[in-house]
Amino acid sequence: MNAPVPARTIRSVCPHDCPSVCALDVDILADGTIGRVRGAKDDPYTAGVICEKVARYAERIHHPERLLHPMRRVGPKGAGQWQAISWDEALDEIAARFLAVEAEHGAESVWPYFYAGTMGHVHRDGIERLRAVRGYSHQYDTICTGLSWPGYIAGTGLLGGVNPEQMAEADCVVIWGTNAVHTQVNVMTHAMRARKQRGAKVVAIDIYRNATMEQADMGLVLRPGTDGALAVAVMHVLLRDGLADRQYMAKFTDFGPDFESHLEARTPQWAAEITGLSVAEIEAFAHLVGKTPRTFFRLGYGFSRQRNGATAVHAALCIPAMTGAWQHRGGGAFHSNSGTWSLDKSRLEGRHLQKGTPRILDMSEIGPILTGDATALQGGKPVHAMIVQNTNPAVVAPDQKKVREGLLREDLFLVVHEQFMTETAELADIVLPATMFLEHNDYYTRGGHTRVLYGPAVVDAPGDTRSNHDVINAIALRLGSDDPSFHISDRDVIADTFARSNFPPLEEIERQGYINRERPDDAARFANGFGWPDGRFRFAPAWQDVARKGYRWSCDPADMPRFADHWAINEATDAVHPFKLATSPARGFLNSSFNQTPGSLRREGEPSVFIHPEDAVRLGIAEGDAVTVGNVRGQVHLTARLHTGLNTGVLIAEGLHRNKAHRGGQGINMLTSATPAPPFGGAAFHDAAVWIRKA
Ligand SMILES: Nc1nc2c(c(=O)[nH]1)N[C@H]1C(S)=C(S)[C@@H](COP(=O)(O)OP(=O)(O)OC[C@H]3O[C@@H](n4cnc5c(=O)[nH]c(N)nc54)[C@H](O)[C@@H]3O)O[C@H]1N2
Numbered sequence: 001m002n003a004p005v006p007a008r009t010i011r012s013v014c015p016h017d018c019p020s021v022c023a024l025d026v027d028i029l030a031d032g033t034i035g036r037v038r039g040a041k042d043d044p045y046t047a048g049v050i051c052e053k054v055a056r057y058a059e060r061i062h063h064p065e066r067l068l069h070p071m072r073r074v075g076p077k078g079a080g081q082w083q084a085i086s087w088d089e090a091l092d093e094i095a096a097r098f099l100a101v102e103a104e105h106g107a108e109s110v111w112p113y114f115y116a117g118t119m120g121h122v123h124r125d126g127i128e129r130l131r132a133v134r135g136y137s138h139q140y141d142t143i144c145t146g147l148s149w150p151g152y153i154a155g156t157g158l159l160g161g162v163n164p165e166q167m168a169e170a171d172c173v174v175i176w177g178t179n180a181v182h183t184q185v186n187v188m189t190h191a192m193r194a195r196k197q198r199g200a201k202v203v204a205i206d207i208y209r210n211a212t213m214e215q216a217d218m219g220l221v222l223r224p225g226t227d228g229a230l231a232v233a234v235m236h237v238l239l240r241d242g243l244a245d246r247q248y249m250a251k252f253t254d255f256g257p258d259f260e261s262h263l264e265a266r267t268p269q270w271a272a273e274i275t276g277l278s279v280a281e282i283e284a285f286a287h288l289v290g291k292t293p294r295t296f297f298r299l300g301y302g303f304s305r306q307r308n309g310a311t312a313v314h315a316a317l318c319i320p321a322m323t324g325a326w327q328h329r330g331g332g333a334f335h336s337n338s339g340t341w342s343l344d345k346s347r348l349e350g351r352h353l354q355k356g357t358p359r360i361l362d363m364s365e366i367g368p369i370l371t372g373d374a375t376a377l378q379g380g381k382p383v384h385a386m387i388v389q390n391t392n393p394a395v396v397a398p399d400q401k402k403v404r405e406g407l408l409r410e411d412l413f414l415v416v417h418e419q420f421m422t423e424t425a426e427l428a429d430i431v432l433p434a435t436m437f438l439e440h441n442d443y444y445t446r447g448g449h450t451r452v453l454y455g456p457a458v459v460d461a462p463g464d465t466r467s468n469h470d471v472i473n474a475i476a477l478r479l480g481s482d483d484p485s486f487h488i489s490d491r492d493v494i495a496d497t498f499a500r501s502n503f504p505p506l507e508e509i510e511r512q513g514y515i516n517r518e519r520p521d522d523a524a525r526f527a528n529g530f531g532w533p534d535g536r537f538r539f540a541p542a543w544q545d546v547a548r549k550g551y552r553w554s555c556d557p558a559d560m561p562r563f564a565d566h567w568a569i570n571e572a573t574d575a576v577h578p579f580k581l582a583t584s585p586a587r588g589f590l591n592s593s594f595n596q597t598p599g600s601l602r603r604e605g606e607p608s609v610f611i612h613p614e615d616a617v618r619l620g621i622a623e624g625d626a627v628t629v630g631n632v633r634g635q636v637h638l639t640a641r642l643h644t645g646l647n648t649g650v651l652i653a654e655g656l657h658r659n660k661a662h663r664g665g666q667g668i669n670m671l672t673s674a675t676p677a678p679p680f681g682g683a684a685f686h687d688a689a690v691w692i693r694k695a
């Protein structure tokens with residue numbers, strides 16, 4: 001069948017939480033529905049390529065299960081009995097219940113909770129205005145970037161790096177701890193350009209032979225949580241074999257005799273024991289990056305989701321500082337540009353409205369917080385009311401047993417604003433229907449390239465759906481605030497934010513679709529010095545200085561290793577829990593988003609776990625067997641898939657499927673820990689010691 005002829009094609013932006021921030025061309029059909037979605041060819045980073053799940057967006061935006069009306073729970077919590085209500089009824093009830101909780105328990109007992117369902121700043125961060133004006137508990141954003149960002153900043157002093165489009169000009173691209181084929185397909189576009197045009201070598205470093213490694217020239221499959229050991233051994237070899245750029249280090253880093261003697265014991269033999277790699281593999285990798293000046297290190301999030309992830313990211317980042325790769329076009333490192341936008345969001349987030357200095361609760365600890373853990377509550381009162389936007393904690397948050405138990409508390413009033421009846425929405429008292437990105441105006445950034453993009457409202461919002469911005473404003477007005485920021489439109493907030501940030505006017509950005517925030521190349525590669533006052537990259541991180549950039553300690557600062565190193569603090573295996581489990585990303589889902597679209601469900605099939613055939617044989621497990629994986633936190637039912645591309649003793653469950661998609665209804669985060677990782681918190685999603693047996 002031929003695709004229908006579109007009435008028009010509009011420029012938009014993918015709103016989802018993926019570093020690529022693709023510019024989209026969206027066909028709008030004569031009946032107002034959307035047709036094909038394509039990657040914009042004229043956007044230099046998108047370069048005409050997007051992932052399958054967003055190419056099929058018509059499945060999501062016109063999904064028959066979209067929430068269209070506000071609803072009130074009528075039966076017991078989580079029983080799925082609802083009554084449709086009007087917006088006025090819903091908003092009145094929310095205001096009354098929030099005010100009652102404020103009066104009885106204090107404003108800090110209300111905890112607005114959000115994450116990155118949409119990455120548009122207006123509809124993501126506007127919830128901060130409500131929090132500020134009422135003095136509600138704050139949220140410490142740790143769930144995704146709490147480990148990797150501090151790890152990167154510890155070295156460079158600034159969260160920014162070489163324009164990732166320059167990967168195409170590299171002679172070697174190291175894709176470290178990111179399954180880019182699944183999670184940010186555009187990395188592959190530019191890495192493959194380098195290979196095609198320059199014969200560049202592509203290296204992938206992961207804990208299993210994933211889809212990205214299948215496309216690489218060199219694949220290093222190490223044991224989970226051992227990247228720090230690989231990195232310091234690589235540096236040992238660089239120094240040993242005369243491949244370190246000592247001149248560069250003398251000028252641009254804190255390199256000195258203490259660090260050099262620290263590395264003396266970090267031999268490839270030592271690292272081989274820890275990583276499971278061979279000495280030859282470690283040396284070959286060190287020689288490749290040591291002899292290829294234009295080596296681009298694309299550092300992902302995956303290896304930061306180990307308990308020692310912050311130090312691992314820092315250790316990997318040290319390699320280009322030792323080879324001097326930063327000096328060469330096509331060389332250097334990149335993790336995220338999120339530190340480079342210079343956006344003034346003070347109005348958008350309502351900083352002028354802030355009442356008092358409320359406690360800041362760690363979003364990754366939502367389970368312990370809602371089940372009354374005194375440390376997680378910082379000695380304060382329990383949470384009695386929440387409004388949740390843009391996130392699905394019942395599936396995505398660690399220590400799922402506690403999350404669910406907490407969300408089900410009878411004395412918690414839970415409002416969930418959603419596009420679908422997620423497993424979080426199912427536990428709510430009031431469910432509110434939300435618009436999607438083509439139905440509201442917003443601007444978007446993510447760390448993956450250099451542009452800020454604009455996405456306009458282009459189709460009608462279905463049913464009674466309302467945008468996050470409108471809902472936050474309506475609640476604030478009901479609660480008695482009359483600040484002008486609660487009266488203006490999403491478009492006005494964008495125009496105001498751009499004006500405050502000294503960006504070009506919105507009209508100009510609207511015409512062009514984006515604004516380029518690329519920094520001059522020499523600044524991006526720290527050619528005039530790194531982000532610390534002395535301009536030097538730090539092989540010996542001063543974590544206290546990182547803390548001052550907005551982080552809070554989750555460990556004793558004295559416990560931090562002095563230099564880049566392997567830090568053996570991950571969940572230890574033992575006789576009962578002999579396996580390490582990682583919960584790597586599935587291609588068809590984006591976290592828990594798309595877990596209701598037909599194309600994604602077809603692609604992902606049933607929730608499964610990769611196990612090495614030797615382990616499987618030993619445990620009497622065959623391909624396709626029903627298995628149970630468990631630890632002290634809980635148990636999950638999965639289907640076994642035999643995979644030779646991982647170490648023995650390692651299990652990989654690509655997720656996040658719906659909890660309900662698992663036999664028994666328990667999702668993979670039953671097994672992950674909510675204990676904040678050092679130094680500043682964050683969830684170690686890929687670090688769980690578990691057992692596995694045939695079900
Ligand atoms: N299709 C799809 N796309 C996504 C997402 C998704 O769920 N699905 N999630 C989105 C979000 S929110 C984010 S933050 C990004 C994250 O995207 P990435 O930066 O790719 O990070 P992760 O998805 O956590 O994991 C990437 C890889 O790290 C590997 N890994 C785990 N532990 C280790 C380790 O100790 N060492 C090494 N070297 N590798 C390890 C995993 O096996 C996995 O292959 O992707 C976004 N894009």
Ligand SMILES: Nc1nc2c(c(=O)[nH]1)N[C@H]1C(S)=C(S)[C@@H](COP(=O)(O)OP(=O)(O)OC[C@H]3O[C@@H](n4cnc5c(=O)[nH]c(N)nc54)[C@H](O)[C@@H]3O)O[C@H]1N2
Binds near residue numbers: 116436591
């Ligand atoms: N085991 C394990 N758990 C993980 C991870 C992992 O690798 N392994 N990854 C973690 C990471 S990196 C992250 S970032 C978190 C992400 O976790 P979440 O931020 O919860 O991401 P999603 O699962 O995509 O859920 C976003 C929800 O927001 C809704 N939404 C989208 N747009 C809007 C909107 O405009 N308005 C409203 N009201 N709702 C909207 C979507 O329908 C969806 O249900 O998950 C984490 N959880």
Ligand code: SF4
Binds near residue numbers: 014018054183
């Ligand atoms: S999810 Fe990522 S790769 Fe897919 S369209 Fe969105 S930004 Fe692009």
Ligand SMILES: [Mo]
Binds near residue numbers: 017
């Ligand atoms: Mo994330």
